[in-house]
Amino acid sequence: MTVYLLRRILQSLMVLLAMSVIVFVGVYAIGDPVEILISPDADQMERERAIAALGLDLPLWQQYLVFLQNALRGDLGRSFVFNEPALQLILNRMPATLELAFGAMFLSVLIGLPLGLYAGLKPDSVGSRVIMAGSILGFSLPTFWVGLMLIMVFAVQLGWLPSSGRGETVQILGLHWSFLTANGWMHLAMPAFNLALFKISLVIRLTRSGVREAMLMDYVKFARAKGLSPTRVTFVHVFKNILIPVVTVVGLELGSTIAFSVVTETVFAWPGMGKLIIDSINVLDRPVIVAYLMVIVLMFITINLIVDILYSVLDPRVRLESKA
Amino acid sequence: MSATNDTPLLELRGISRRFEKKLDFAGKIARFLGAPLREEVVHAVDDVTIGIRKGEVVGLVGESGCGKSTLGRIAAGIMPPSNGQVLWRGTDVTKLDGPASREARLRAQMIFQDPYASLNPRMRVEDIVGEAPLVHGMTTRAGFSAYVEEQMRRAGLDPAFKRRYPHQFSGGQRQRIGIARALAVKPEFIVCDEAVAALDVSIQAQILNLFMKLRSELDLTYLFISHDLSVVEHLSDRVVIMYLGRVVEQAPAEEIFARANHPYTVSLLNSVPRIEARKRAFTTVKGEIPSPLNPPTGCHFHPRCPHAMPRCSQEVPKLKEVAPGHFSACHLNS
Amino acid sequence: QNLNMAVGAPVTSLDPHYHQLSPNNAAAGMIFDRLINTDGDARMQPGLAESWRAIEPNVWEFRLRRGVTFHNGNPFTAEDVAFTFRRVPNVPNSPSSFAAFVRPITNVEVVDSHTLRITTQNPSPLLPQDMTNIFILDRETHENATTEQFNSGVAAIGTGPFRVVSHTMGDRIEFARNDSYFGTRPAWATVNYRMITNGGARTAALLSGDVDFIDQVPTPDLARVRGDRRLAVSEKVGLRLIFLGLDHMREDASPFVTDNNGQPIARNPLRDLRVRQALSIAIDRPAIANRVMEGSATPSAQFLPPGVFSHIPNFAPPAPDAARARALLAEAGFPEGFRITLHGPNNRYPNDGRIVQAVGQMWTRIGVRTTVEAQPWTTFVGRAGRQEFSAFLIGWGSNPEGSHPVRNILATANRDRGWGASNRGRYSNPEVDRRLEAALVEIDDARREVILQEAQRIALDDVGIIPIHIQTNIWAMRNTLQHEARADELTRAQDIRPR
Amino acid sequence: MSDTTAPAPVAAKEETPFRRFVSEFAANKVAVGGLLVFVTIALLAIFAPWIAPQNPYDLAQLDIMDGRLPPGEVGGSGITHWLGTDDQGRDMLSGIIYGLRISLIVGIGSAVIACLVGASLGLLAAYAGGRTDSFIMRLVDLQLSFPTILAALMILAFLGKGVLNVVIALVIVEWAYYARTVRGSALVERRREYIEAAQCLVLPTSRILFRHLFPNCLPPLIVIGTIQIARAIALEATLSFLGLGVPITEPSLGLLIANGFEYMLSGNYWISFYPGIALLVTIVSINLMGDHLRDVLNPRLKK
Amino acid sequence: MSTTLEVRNLRTHFFTRAGVVKAVDGVSFTVGRGQVLGLVGESGSGKTVTGFSIIGLVDPPGRVVEGEILFHGRNLATASEEELRHLRGNRIAMIFQDPMMTLNPVLRVDTQMIETVLAHEKVSREEARQRSRDALGMVGIPSPDERLKSYPHQFSGGMRQRVAIAIALLHRPELIIADEPTTALDVTIQGQILAEVQKLAATTGTSLIWITHDLSVVAGLADEIAVMYAGRVVEGGEVGAVLDAPFHPYTVGLIGSVPSRNRRGEPLRQIPGMTPSLLKLPAGCAFRSRCPRADEACLAMPDLLELRPGRRARCFHPHLEGAGA
Ligand SMILES: Nc1ncnc2c1ncn2[C@@H]1O[C@H](COP(=O)(O)OP(=O)(O)OP(=O)(O)O)[C@@H](O)[C@H]1O
Ligand SMILES: Nc1ncnc2c1ncn2[C@@H]1O[C@H](COP(=O)(O)OP(=O)(O)OP(=O)(O)O)[C@@H](O)[C@H]1O
Ligand SMILES: [Mg+2]
Numbered sequence A: 001m002t003v004y005l006l007r008r009i010l011q012s013l014m015v016l017l018a019m020s021v022i023v024f025v026g027v028y029a030i031g032d033p034v035e036i037l038i039s040p041d042a043d044q045m046e047r048e049r050a051i052a053a054l055g056l057d058l059p060l061w062q063q064y065l066v067f068l069q070n071a072l073r074g075d076l077g078r079s080f081v082f083n084e085p086a087l088q089l090i091l092n093r094m095p096a097t098l099e100l101a102f103g104a105m106f107l108s109v110l111i112g113l114p115l116g117l118y119a120g121l122k123p124d125s126v127g128s129r130v131i132m133a134g135s136i137l138g139f140s141l142p143t144f145w146v147g148l149m150l151i152m153v154f155a156v157q158l159g160w161l162p163s164s165g166r167g168e169t170v171q172i173l174g175l176h177w178s179f180l181t182a183n184g185w186m187h188l189a190m191p192a193f194n195l196a197l198f199k200i201s202l203v204i205r206l207t208r209s210g211v212r213e214a215m216l217m218d219y220v221k222f223a224r225a226k227g228l229s230p231t232r233v234t235f236v237h238v239f240k241n242i243l244i245p246v247v248t249v250v251g252l253e254l255g256s257t258i259a260f261s262v263v264t265e266t267v268f269a270w271p272g273m274g275k276l277i278i279d280s281i282n283v284l285d286r287p288v289i290v291a292y293l294m295v296i297v298l299m300f301i302t303i304n305l306i307v308d309i310l311y312s313v314l315d316p317r318v319r320l321e322s323k324a
Numbered sequence B: 001m002s003a004t005n006d007t008p009l010l011e012l013r014g015i016s017r018r019f020e021k022k023l024d025f026a027g028k029i030a031r032f033l034g035a036p037l038r039e040e041v042v043h044a045v046d047d048v049t050i051g052i053r054k055g056e057v058v059g060l061v062g063e064s065g066c067g068k069s070t071l072g073r074i075a076a077g078i079m080p081p082s083n084g085q086v087l088w089r090g091t092d093v094t095k096l097d098g099p100a101s102r103e104a105r106l107r108a109q110m111i112f113q114d115p116y117a118s119l120n121p122r123m124r125v126e127d128i129v130g131e132a133p134l135v136h137g138m139t140t141r142a143g144f145s146a147y148v149e150e151q152m153r154r155a156g157l158d159p160a161f162k163r164r165y166p167h168q169f170s171g172g173q174r175q176r177i178g179i180a181r182a183l184a185v186k187p188e189f190i191v192c193d194e195a196v197a198a199l200d201v202s203i204q205a206q207i208l209n210l211f212m213k214l215r216s217e218l219d220l221t222y223l224f225i226s227h228d229l230s231v232v233e234h235l236s237d238r239v240v241i242m243y244l245g246r247v248v249e250q251a252p253a254e255e256i257f258a259r260a261n262h263p264y265t266v267s268l269l270n271s272v273p274r275i276e277a278r279k280r281a282f283t284t285v286k287g288e289i290p291s292p293l294n295p296p297t298g299c300h301f302h303p304r305c306p307h308a309m310p311r312c313s314q315e316v317p318k319l320k321e322v323a324p325g326h327f328s329a330c331h332l333n334s
Numbered sequence C: 001q002n003l004n005m006a007v008g009a010p011v012t013s014l015d016p017h018y019h020q021l022s023p024n025n026a027a028a029g030m031i032f033d034r035l036i037n038t039d040g041d042a043r044m045q046p047g048l049a050e051s052w053r054a055i056e057p058n059v060w061e062f063r064l065r066r067g068v069t070f071h072n073g074n075p076f077t078a079e080d081v082a083f084t085f086r087r088v089p090n091v092p093n094s095p096s097s098f099a100a101f102v103r104p105i106t107n108v109e110v111v112d113s114h115t116l117r118i119t120t121q122n123p124s125p126l127l128p129q130d131m132t133n134i135f136i137l138d139r140e141t142h143e144n145a146t147t148e149q150f151n152s153g154v155a156a157i158g159t160g161p162f163r164v165v166s167h168t169m170g171d172r173i174e175f176a177r178n179d180s181y182f183g184t185r186p187a188w189a190t191v192n193y194r195m196i197t198n199g200g201a202r203t204a205a206l207l208s209g210d211v212d213f214i215d216q217v218p219t220p221d222l223a224r225v226r227g228d229r230r231l232a233v234s235e236k237v238g239l240r241l242i243f244l245g246l247d248h249m250r251e252d253a254s255p256f257v258t259d260n261n262g263q264p265i266a267r268n269p270l271r272d273l274r275v276r277q278a279l280s281i282a283i284d285r286p287a288i289a290n291r292v293m294e295g296s297a298t299p300s301a302q303f304l305p306p307g308v309f310s311h312i313p314n315f316a317p318p319a320p321d322a323a324r325a326r327a328l329l330a331e332a333g334f335p336e337g338f339r340i341t342l343h344g345p346n347n348r349y350p351n352d353g354r355i356v357q358a359v360g361q362m363w364t365r366i367g368v369r370t371t372v373e374a375q376p377w378t379t380f381v382g383r384a385g386r387q388e389f390s391a392f393l394i395g396w397g398s399n400p401e402g403s404h405p406v407r408n409i410l411a412t413a414n415r416d417r418g419w420g421a422s423n424r425g426r427y428s429n430p431e432v433d434r435r436l437e438a439a440l441v442e443i444d445d446a447r448r449e450v451i452l453q454e455a456q457r458i459a460l461d462d463v464g465i466i467p468i469h470i471q472t473n474i475w476a477m478r479n480t481l482q483h484e485a486r487a488d489e490l491t492r493a494q495d496i497r498p499r
Numbered sequence D: 001m002s003d004t005t006a007p008a009p010v011a012a013k014e015e016t017p018f019r020r021f022v023s024e025f026a027a028n029k030v031a032v033g034g035l036l037v038f039v040t041i042a043l044l045a046i047f048a049p050w051i052a053p054q055n056p057y058d059l060a061q062l063d064i065m066d067g068r069l070p071p072g073e074v075g076g077s078g079i080t081h082w083l084g085t086d087d088q089g090r091d092m093l094s095g096i097i098y099g100l101r102i103s104l105i106v107g108i109g110s111a112v113i114a115c116l117v118g119a120s121l122g123l124l125a126a127y128a129g130g131r132t133d134s135f136i137m138r139l140v141d142l143q144l145s146f147p148t149i150l151a152a153l154m155i156l157a158f159l160g161k162g163v164l165n166v167v168i169a170l171v172i173v174e175w176a177y178y179a180r181t182v183r184g185s186a187l188v189e190r191r192r193e194y195i196e197a198a199q200c201l202v203l204p205t206s207r208i209l210f211r212h213l214f215p216n217c218l219p220p221l222i223v224i225g226t227i228q229i230a231r232a233i234a235l236e237a238t239l240s241f242l243g244l245g246v247p248i249t250e251p252s253l254g255l256l257i258a259n260g261f262e263y264m265l266s267g268n269y270w271i272s273f274y275p276g277i278a279l280l281v282t283i284v285s286i287n288l289m290g291d292h293l294r295d296v297l298n299p300r301l302k303k
Numbered sequence E: 001m002s003t004t005l006e007v008r009n010l011r012t013h014f015f016t017r018a019g020v021v022k023a024v025d026g027v028s029f030t031v032g033r034g035q036v037l038g039l040v041g042e043s044g045s046g047k048t049v050t051g052f053s054i055i056g057l058v059d060p061p062g063r064v065v066e067g068e069i070l071f072h073g074r075n076l077a078t079a080s081e082e083e084l085r086h087l088r089g090n091r092i093a094m095i096f097q098d099p100m101m102t103l104n105p106v107l108r109v110d111t112q113m114i115e116t117v118l119a120h121e122k123v124s125r126e127e128a129r130q131r132s133r134d135a136l137g138m139v140g141i142p143s144p145d146e147r148l149k150s151y152p153h154q155f156s157g158g159m160r161q162r163v164a165i166a167i168a169l170l171h172r173p174e175l176i177i178a179d180e181p182t183t184a185l186d187v188t189i190q191g192q193i194l195a196e197v198q199k200l201a202a203t204t205g206t207s208l209i210w211i212t213h214d215l216s217v218v219a220g221l222a223d224e225i226a227v228m229y230a231g232r233v234v235e236g237g238e239v240g241a242v243l244d245a246p247f248h249p250y251t252v253g254l255i256g257s258v259p260s261r262n263r264r265g266e267p268l269r270q271i272p273g274m275t276p277s278l279l280k281l282p283a284g285c286a287f288r289s290r291c292p293r294a295d296e297a298c299l300a301m302p303d304l305l306e307l308r309p310g311r312r313a314r315c316f317h318p319h320l321e322g323a324g325a
């Protein structure tokens, strides 16, 4: 464990370091933030002052070293735009994104699992054909398009749901959460569903193929030969087995959901990290971009680690081998 | 057929093979939490010495996981041993230079257990059979077709099928393709690793007959690995019994079936059902086969052995000649 | 009593001196006041100063309003103004500060608690104009206030019509009415000021009744909004000119101009007035204004719209005339035209990408085969600033005063004087520069206006830039509301009232 | 008694793995439907210049005065715009056909290149093992721990617009999937007995790698290949929607949709709707094929 | 002797896309109380499908198309699924070939055993656990209490197979269908299990259908034997009699090809050709193409006839010479 964790952490640090260099150079190459940030009628002197104030007059490698030095002290820089610590900004936005991502994951499991189970158990029925066709659609529809369509239909035409934004929030632990108010839920519904659409399809497919594979397994047939009721066979024997891949994949997908919330947040004006990064890229707010990517990569790494651990907890074969 | 030459065609001398199994993540957590875990080492083969003379058929018997296949692979030159030497006609194969080493490796071929997995599903029969001879210059592009056809015919396959793919054949036919493939590089020595285990009884007989026929026609030498004692008994000149990576007994075939010495061999022979024995009461060897990961100390068989003595759990018995050509590793003999 | 409004550009800071940006100024305009406010037509109106006058060419005296208090009850005095001027240039990390507005000031003299004398180095006719940009803070409250304290709302305390209740960065600001406001009492007890940057989402929010009021109505949605009886629209010709910049810098080959075979042309055709004229009259400005902008733009040949100080009367854009354009090109030695790449941003101005395409169509039609390249503002603006383009589309939001665009866009670039900072095509004309120099020290408004009109006319006759249109600022709201539209694009709750 | 065996059980005529695959594939009507649609789309894309009524990328052929004509109107140039025009007066039908072309170039191009790059690296990693393996796999980790869409955004912001740049960006973000897949299946295949047999026959390593190992790693590669094509097309559309991606004068389907969506509220639905349908049909057809391929090529369901 | 199971002319066909696979095509046999029937035959001859047909677990596209399965006189072929479910695991149990795959890897052994008890009897969980523990003890698993809490992968193959057997024994079934339960095991472990089973059959009076392709196992274990070829029973009768003097040429060949029946070093007797595909089985005797005795008569399908008392064979040219009349 210590060895493993150490290796994992070292690897993660390497990834973070590599990422920071790439991003730093990348953002530098994209453009000059001062040109974007500065008021157009600022004169040349004012520009120079701003450049110096932001530390952009140093050569890139020096800027990077300064960044690295500060980063080691936990300071990922201050946003050019907001003049607040970049990390702080991101953490402030994180609840919104997490809410969205978890909402989406929740929906995808809630909808995907039963549908996938049904499609796997009755592969030839009309219902499961419809489900599979639907899941293909879910796979194929570009997120942004669906988002726009959802707004068109449910907000503009029908007026059932608010078109965008986050709604009322409740403050807990100094962070704002919207899932505690009805209004917050209304706002969350569409973007979460939009983000979930792809995952629903994924879970359906995963579940279905898991079920189909499990149904061919001897142990399922043996369970039936023991005279168990079909319900028990399905919900204990089959279900427990497919839960392992589903949990693993869903866990791993959480990362990409958080990343993909960029699109959804843009469409639904959801004030999360994704929108922050898009806005930051638009104004080349380098500290925020770099910090965001650091945070995201760190999150990815952590999620992967947790999923690994979860996996070994769920699957007795992995878990107990080491104890035997 | 018995051997005439004194230097064995192939000699495995003090061969050991270890597989180190790295701990996985969960294992490391467990160890961190205090579980007594270490990097696991499997001694798949542990200090085995066998000499195989030209023209001899040596049967290698043992239960699952005892290292038969590993030994077979080492003999066929697919896998290097961790310790010990493989001598081909008396010379260490690792000391041979490029062409000679290739030559030596080509002379030893292997036929595998799984007739489905051992053929590349994406190649035609003619390519499976003819690829290596072509690469090694044993045939030319022009002579390719004839060469392949000859090999197929020899293995009992209709050459008309040469443009087919493996999936279009039955298990027995596939095994014949495997045999043709091995024969095509003109081997002298063939390792058959459970070569008939996956076949139906009626087909098994066909393949076994083919082996026997080829042996006499081509003067082949076999290392015949099997867990089926009756097959080994039928085919082999000499039988080697392995238990958990070690050779426990080694003797001419008649000798071993008539006068088994090692208690393991004895129980093995007793456990084998025989068609002659009707409504017999099956006897049991007590206990399970231990895991090769942590084999019992001393004589590996002692926990299951009806004659186990205190010494057996402490001291590894050495192979001793108990009768001419009959070796056994048991403390009962001393 | 409660107003839900949505704006298209995010407010990035509530520190009124941190980042000079319209959305920030709009929000600040709800919380704070300036010495001199501006009305919807961008004319100066008394704010915290009741009156001001130049008592010498380089000394201005301001008389401040009495009885004004900050949201926390502190009285407003001349000391606060002096403090504000001190703070403005010293906001840490400010990427685009307000320092330029106070830079001419050499001395601030507090005559009494409500009188102030400001001395500048040179005669400074523009000082009052500059004062319309500076929001006044409270010395006691803001002595050591950081940007973060403003953002969190703790320090966002001004004299303005609204108090900040809460601020979620990039999402919303909640305001409450300042009941002791010295000016007109706002109609709203509370205001929910949301930021919805996606245009479609903003319109959708209005259509779905999610919000009552939006700004920056995307032009494609205008038809729908106008056609909806539940909604109303308010609009005002703005101060932002969309124009094309041309490479005046290079005498030899310009990077994105080639002949019809793709070979570089040895001399830069854009230095030829006739070519520039041809390119200008090739453009069908009404078509762009009507089709692309859906009427939310006015074709223009100059920076400022009618009615604004230093607008040139009777200076209309040329009628589109492809035949004459071709003739001019032929005259200039390009009977077959040439090839050019027109660059532009695609996410900066309304329909920017569409406008460059339309211009591309029109130029192609007179034989100037145009490739259009629209890129995100981030990449675009840097390259434009490094003179990498031959022709590019860009916009300019002017102060209601001609010296502003002339000095920044048309004057010869000169770091020491601070001129031509945004002159990305490097147009240079000594005649223009001379007039600008005179105008900047001319205290007499009437005379200054004439000089500035001349300066502009010279540069524009010379086709230093190719103006296309002036944008119209558009807001949309429920038809139960009315809005006093503003030329300066600021979206503020105090301008909205129930109908 | 003879040793010659009877002819093989099944096998009517010469049945290659490819033929078998084709016949298994053909057994599913939906998948064949998907293939047909896809081929039609591909043909449309290939022959776009001859089919499309207009070259939508030639500014000279566009006139903003023809902008936003509803479907069926005749424009100033005399062309009937069956699917209407967009804001620039671009014939939507032509725009869609050309847009398909870009989408397919981007999708297939990036998938093929990423596949080549990824598969080679994956194979190398699996075969070489040790340091090479862990280095390549760390690269893969690095790539995969970076959200696709963000990576693509950054790369494009850096490279600038253009079809080629989109392809490059997609290759950079996608190769890791192929590498991981190939490595995974190569590690499995490497332990199969036919590889041992080839080693036993002392065949050259390169031969074992490319003639024996690689072809057998193909099925999963084909499956993820099709899925990645669809993904790449959708991703390009998304990138274009976010304002990066292809140039505005050469709109892909995604850009057409993004563009047209702004006109959705005012009722000019066709600008966004038809490209959306085209995109959907394309991706669905590819996914249908991929879906079925997955079943055909999945040995575990082939009991 | 009372009959536990009588199978009459069972036909189970698979309706695949490639055609109808007549996996079981006219199988008849009877199993008496406390008797062991050895069902032998080559791979694909329909042994497993026969077993599944009996307990009604043939999955689509397969279906029992004809025949009667009389379990204590009750026809299972027409029984409802609910009825069958109550029989399965209760009065008829089945043991599968691959011990590694028959137990659900993610469920603990006790779960898998207790659920079986509870599926058929209303007893408390504690009692069910008690029963499970006893069953484990019965098949010779040491310290069953601890073992109950384990997961299947913590057992070796032999032990898993014993767990499966224990599960089969939970309700003291009248019939156990054992589908090659020792094929995947090592000889010594197989020996242990066979001994275990023998002991059980002797003590409980349970009838057993032992499916295998290994004649030697049947020789030692069974009372009766039924030899299957291409979906049909080609020969049946008392084990000793059949093995000593087989009638059907296929049985003759099969026994002949067992190595221990041959002289060492000499070629084995072998059956030429290979097992036919069930998909396109020509009319008539399925063994015809491999049979040294085949002639025109074999173009018709021979019936399974009682050629001698207790000896049935399906052949026009049976090897009656060796057998006493
Ligand atoms: N590549 C490998 N890595 C790790 N362990 C291995 C490897 N190959 C074999 N082993 C281990 O070595 C031991 C001997 O394996 P081997 O395959 O030689 O046995 P075997 O006698 O052929 O068994 P079987 O009868 O099941 O084929 C086993 O415990 C096996 O798990
Ligand atoms: N689901 C199925 N679909 C189509 N054919 C099937 C199916 N299951 C079994 N069969 C066919 O039925 C025939 C009999 O199969 P069965 O499993 O009963 O053979 P077996 O005698 O048990 O063979 P083995 O010794 O290999 O277990 C085989 O030819 C097989 O191909
Ligand atoms: Mg082996």
Ligand SMILES: [Mg+2]
Residues within 6 Å of the ligand: E047, E048, E049, E179, E180
């Ligand atoms: Mg079977």
Ligand code: NI
Residues within 6 Å of the ligand: D001, D002, D003, E272
């Ligand atoms: Ni013959």
